[in-house]
Amino acid sequence: MTVTTSSDANGNVSTATAQAVRETARESERQSRPAAPVTLAKALNTALADAMEASGDVVLFGEDIGTLGGVFRITDGLTARFGEHRCFDTPLAESGIVGMAVGMAMNGMRPVVEMQFDAFAYPALEQIFSHVAKMHNRTRGAVRLPMVIRIPYAGGIGGVEHHCDSSESYYAHTPGLKVYAPSTVADAYRMLREAIDSDDPVVFLEPKKLYWSKDAVDLDALRAAYDGGSRSGAPGTPHGAAQRAAQRTEGRAVVAREGTDATLIAYGPSVPTALAAAEAAAAEGRSLEVVDVRTIVPLDDETLCASVRKTGRAVVIAETPGFASVASEITARVQERCFHSLAAPVLRVTGFDVPYPAPKLEEYFLPSVDRILDAVDDLQWEA
Amino acid sequence: MSTSTDGESAVALDETARRFGITLEDYLLPTHGSIRILAENGEIRPVEEQGTAPGHEYPMPELEDLKDAYEALVVGRRVNDQNSALVRQGRMAVYPSSHGQEACQVAAALCLGEGDWMFPTYRDSVAVMTKGVDPVETMTLFRGDWHGGYDPTEYRVGIQCTPLTTQLLHAVGVAHAAKLRGEDTVVLAMCGDGATSEGDFHEALNFAAVFKLPVVFFVQNNQYAISVPLAHQTAAPSLAHKAVGYGMAGERVDGNDLVALLAVLRRAVRLARDGSGPLLVEAHTYRMQAHTNADDATRYRQDAEVQEWMAKDPVTRMRAYLAGQGALDDGEEERIAASAEAVAAALRDGLNAEVAPDPQDLFRYVFTEPTPQLREQSALLADELARTAADSSEEAAR
Ligand SMILES: Cc1ncc(C[n+]2csc(CCOP(=O)(O)OP(=O)(O)O)c2C)c(N)n1
Numbered sequence: 001m002t003v004t005t006s007s008d009a010n011g012n013v014s015t016a017t018a019q020a021v022r023e024t025a026r027e028s029e030r031q032s033r034p035a036a037p038v039t040l041a042k043a044l045n046t047a048l049a050d051a052m053e054a055s056g057d058v059v060l061f062g063e064d065i066g067t068l069g070g071v072f073r074i075t076d077g078l079t080a081r082f083g084e085h086r087c088f089d090t091p092l093a094e095s096g097i098v099g100m101a102v103g104m105a106m107n108g109m110r111p112v113v114e115m116q117f118d119a120f121a122y123p124a125l126e127q128i129f130s131h132v133a134k135m136h137n138r139t140r141g142a143v144r145l146p147m148v149i150r151i152p153y154a155g156g157i158g159g160v161e162h163h164c165d166s167s168e169s170y171y172a173h174t175p176g177l178k179v180y181a182p183s184t185v186a187d188a189y190r191m192l193r194e195a196i197d198s199d200d201p202v203v204f205l206e207p208k209k210l211y212w213s214k215d216a217v218d219l220d221a222l223r224a225a226y227d228g229g230s231r232s233g234a235p236g237t238p239h240g241a242a243q244r245a246a247q248r249t250e251g252r253a254v255v256a257r258e259g260t261d262a263t264l265i266a267y268g269p270s271v272p273t274a275l276a277a278a279e280a281a282a283a284e285g286r287s288l289e290v291v292d293v294r295t296i297v298p299l300d301d302e303t304l305c306a307s308v309r310k311t312g313r314a315v316v317i318a319e320t321p322g323f324a325s326v327a328s329e330i331t332a333r334v335q336e337r338c339f340h341s342l343a344a345p346v347l348r349v350t351g352f353d354v355p356y357p358a359p360k361l362e363e364y365f366l367p368s369v370d371r372i373l374d375a376v377d378d379l380q381w382e383a
Numbered sequence: 384m385s386t387s388t389d390g391e392s393a394v395a396l397d398e399t400a401r402r403f404g405i406t407l408e409d410y411l412l413p414t415h416g417s418i419r420i421l422a423e424n425g426e427i428r429p430v431e432e433q434g435t436a437p438g439h440e441y442p443m444p445e446l447e448d449l450k451d452a453y454e455a456l457v458v459g460r461r462v463n464d465q466n467s468a469l470v471r472q473g474r475m476a477v478y479p480s481s482h483g484q485e486a487c488q489v490a491a492a493l494c495l496g497e498g499d500w501m502f503p504t505y506r507d508s509v510a511v512m513t514k515g516v517d518p519v520e521t522m523t524l525f526r527g528d529w530h531g532g533y534d535p536t537e538y539r540v541g542i543q544c545t546p547l548t549t550q551l552l553h554a555v556g557v558a559h560a561a562k563l564r565g566e567d568t569v570v571l572a573m574c575g576d577g578a579t580s581e582g583d584f585h586e587a588l589n590f591a592a593v594f595k596l597p598v599v600f601f602v603q604n605n606q607y608a609i610s611v612p613l614a615h616q617t618a619a620p621s622l623a624h625k626a627v628g629y630g631m632a633g634e635r636v637d638g639n640d641l642v643a644l645l646a647v648l649r650r651a652v653r654l655a656r657d658g659s660g661p662l663l664v665e666a667h668t669y670r671m672q673a674h675t676n677a678d679d680a681t682r683y684r685q686d687a688e689v690q691e692w693m694a695k696d697p698v699t700r701m702r703a704y705l706a707g708q709g710a711l712d713d714g715e716e717e718r719i720a721a722s723a724e725a726v727a728a729a730l731r732d733g734l735n736a737e738v739a740p741d742p743q744d745l746f747r748y749v750f751t752e753p754t755p756q757l758r759e760q761s762a763l764l765a766d767e768l769a770r771t772a773a774d775s776s777e778e779a780a781r
Pocket residue numbers: 506545546547574575576577578579605607608609670674
């Protein structure tokens with residue numbers, strides 16, 4: 001499959017999204033009607049609304065998510081539509097938000113909580129590490145915590161101090177947490193629905209810089225595919241269940257762009273950058289495959305390794321400081337599993353090991369198309 | 384009030400105060416001293432010495448009720464002492480004893496209805512048992528096992544919690560879910576005096592008050608947090624006074640007086656159930672033994688202080704009261720002692736039995752379904768164990 005969509009100047013437009021759009025269109029056999037552009041924020045908002053409609057157990061709470069609709073407007077309109085008992089503001093206390101969600105989940109609800117910004121989720125870490133991650137284990141499965149912690153995450157929006165961070169490695173390092181990081185509009189919808197339906201707690205990382213990225217996604221087709229054609233909250237048909245299973249994202253990385261010479265592995269905000277790099281490389285005659293990890297936990301070793309075995313070369317891309325990070329883990333795993341197929345060491349392009357930089361320095365920190373292409377050039381091409 | 388989850392069940396607090404014929408301030412503030420009904424000699428104190436005030440009156444529990452509570456108290460004392468002995472014998476890894484605090488433990492369980500929840504700490508084993516959890520299951524964590532033993536949803540008892548006050552927020556969440564569904568569940572959320580300095584204590588009280596949730600926060604002030612006396616934790620006039628800042632009523636009660644505890648806690652539970660929650664109850668008591676077996680209390684407190692509290696023992700006091708009421712003859716005492724012995728014997732048997740943990744349990748419950756990575760790791764361990772077993776049987780054959 002070749003990709004025709006090109007990136008914009010910032011490398012932010014998602015070609016993976018474009019591909020997902022095409023897949024969806026094919027699946028739903030609705031190509032006759034061209035889909036209108038949809039933002040990732042709108043997809044998330046729709047997913048929340050659909051999940052709330054599907055189950056009265058789904059409740060949303062957080063800081064400024066009620067009347068205001070959240071500082072990023074992801075919960076826009078949900079209080080008005082579902083009532084203050086379904087989507088509401090809490091006092092300002094992140095540990096309180098997550099701890100209360102634990103109790104609600106213990107008592108039959110499916111809470112979906114919002115942390116206002118990635119770096120403001122840290123007061124909740126004790127609850128997340130000591131209880132959210134461990135409750136199922138320490139009760140030998142008697143208590144499930146079907147809860148979602150939504151976190152606007154990572155950089156690229158020029159956020160001032162404490163408003164941007166790449167915190168995925170903290171969560172991914174903690175056994176018992178699932179960690180999702182969508183990169184496309186279609187996946188944002190599907191993955192949030194899956195996260196809410198999951199009986200395991202999910203840390204749901206929403207790339208801030210992609211909130212307003214748009215793609216021509218047929219949202220209704222996506223919704224129908226997830227709910228098995230039912231928009232009313234009625235249980236899906238068997239056909240619907242099969243459709244949903246086929247679209248499952250958890251533990252399933254996806255090849256966002258096919259290529260033959262090397263594999264770029266990325267997730268969340270780095271996927272569009274990787275796709276832009278692949279596009280630029282193609283112009284120079286190098287065919288790069290891009291794999292979108294989608295769920296960091298559980299990780300789809302198989303798809304990652306299948307791609308690397310095919311191409312023989314790999315670069316892992318992530319915004320997070322590279323030291324002891326998700327990028328290190330992926331690199332190590334690929335190296336362990338694909339050693340005999342590798343023509344070069346697996347390289348990483350990550351953020352530097354520095355505190356998250358101020359907006360004026362952010363561009364030097366974030367993995368860029370050029371830095372990725374430089375890494376690709378270093379993959380020992382001379383025979 | 385525009386609070387989002389302000390359901391019909393919540394009652395404006397000034398209305399509650401009016402019902403008691405007092406001002407809101409008088410309703411929220413604790414009375415001048417602790418509520419205390421039974422004197423140390425087991426006699427009912429004169430009304431003017433009970434610490435009550437207009438609007439702060441507490442119906443006296445029935446005698447039959449108190450007899451049952453006394454039995455639980457005797458069992459609780461026996462369990463504490465049995466477990467401390469089991470630790471000394473190496474049959475249990477650790478036991479934070481509530482010796483001296485049994486009246487609080489028993490009252491915490493007996494003030495609740497069947498559908499009500501309790502969120503206990505590591506020190507609240509006797510409360511957990513009194514609420515109906517099997518004694519041996521209750522001690523699972525303290526024997527050093529990796530899990531909490533009982534199913535919290537079956538007994539409506541959270542797993543005994545060690546990260547201080549984190550469980551209070553779970554109590555708030557359970558109450559919130561119940562309220563959203565229109566159920567009349569009450570949740571008792573327990574912590575110690577030192578724990579009131581933690582951030583989650585503040586967040587839990589504030590959330591409960593803002594959302595008007597049916598939670599009773601029950602603080603056992605046993606005077607110490609390991610070695611640190613209460614004066615180093617707070618400059619507040621009492622822990623019960625902290626409630627007022629959140630807009631909830633605070634109460635102080637003699638924590639070695641089972642009669643007063645039952646009276647005060649039952650009223651608090653009733654108010655919470657009727658929509659006037661949350662409330663905070665602080666019980667004054669004393670940790671008669673070291674923090675745990677690993678602690679040396681002589682490094683931070685004087686024996687004279689311990690002796691002083693010995694005279695306030697909750698069990699002796701209750702026994703004297705019931706005997707004085709003619710509710711406790713020798714036969715009855717023997718029956719109660721025998722039932723305490725039976726529980727102690729069950730603990731000895733249960734905790735003496737070796738548990739051979741299944742190493743595969745490491746992987747089984749991390750998620751609802753193990754991830755591919757966990758499956759790989761579980762296979763690795765299984766292979767390792769199989770090879771070890773093969774090696775040792777080869778060795779035995781030689
Ligand atoms: C968050 C946290 N910090 C520290 C500890 C270690 N710790 C365990 S018990 C304890 C003292 C708590 O005292 P208090 O709340 O008065 O309860 P008590 O043990 O007296 O019943 C401490 C510091 C802990 N369990 N959790």
